[in-house]
Amino acid sequence: xxxxxxxxxxxxxxxxxxxxxxxxxxxxxxxxxxxxxxxxxxxxxxxxxxxxxxxxxxxxxxxxxxxxxxxxxxxxxxxxxxxxxxxxxxxxxxxxxxxxxxxxxxxxxxxxxxxxxxxxxxxxxxxxxxxxxxxxxxxxxxxxxxxxxxxxxxxxxxxxxxxxxxxxxxxxxxxxxxxxxxxxxxxx
Numbered sequence: 001x002x003x004x005x006x007x008x009x010x011x012x013x014x015x016x017x018x019x020x021x022x023x024x025x026x027x028x029x030x031x032x033x034x035x036x037x038x039x040x041x042x043x044x045x046x047x048x049x050x051x052x053x054x055x056x057x058x059x060x061x062x063x064x065x066x067x068x069x070x071x072x073x074x075x076x077x078x079x080x081x082x083x084x085x086x087x088x089x090x091x092x093x094x095x096x097x098x099x100x101x102x103x104x105x106x107x108x109x110x111x112x113x114x115x116x117x118x119x120x121x122x123x124x125x126x127x128x129x130x131x132x133x134x135x136x137x138x139x140x141x142x143x144x145x146x147x148x149x150x151x152x153x154x155x156x157x158x159x160x161x162x163x164x165x166x167x168x169x170x171x172x173x174x175x176x177x178x179x180x181x182x183x184x185x186x187x188x
Contacts, residue, residue, distance in 0.1 A: 077120040092120035
C-alpha cells in the first residue's frame, strides 16, 4: 500500500472528528479503497452480551444486531476478538473458514453463500470492562485473502482510529457539558 494512502486516511480520520457523519464516511472510503466486501463497527456489552451496531457498510442483514448476538460464538473472528488485546489485528483466513465449515456448517453456509463472506479481519478498538468496541472488515472468497500490505496498513491505522475515537468521546462529553451549562444559564 502506498504511504500516501495511509497519510490520506489518517488525515480523513481526524477530519471526521468535526464531520456531521462522524467516522462513517472514512470507514466507507476504507472499504472502497481496500476493495472490501463490507465493514462494521459493533459495540458489545460484555455483561449481557448484547450488541449495538454503530456503522455498517456493504452487508445486507435485516437485523445486524441480532446476527451479532446469535453468532458471536460460531464466528472464529468474533470468538478470537473476545480474548484479544485492544488494537491487536485478528485475521480470519482459509484455515479458519475450513474449521468453521466443519464445526458450524449451517452458519458457514449462511456466511459464505448468503452474505458472501469468507475472509475477515478485525480488532478490538476499546474495552472498558463493560463495553467492547470492535471493528470488522470482510472479503468474499473471489476477492481473496488480506495481503501483508493491507494488514500492515490496517495495523498502522488502528492506533489512530483508537485515538480519534477517544477524542470523539471527549468532544461529545464536552458538548453535553456545554449544552447543560447553556440550559442552566437560560433558566437563570
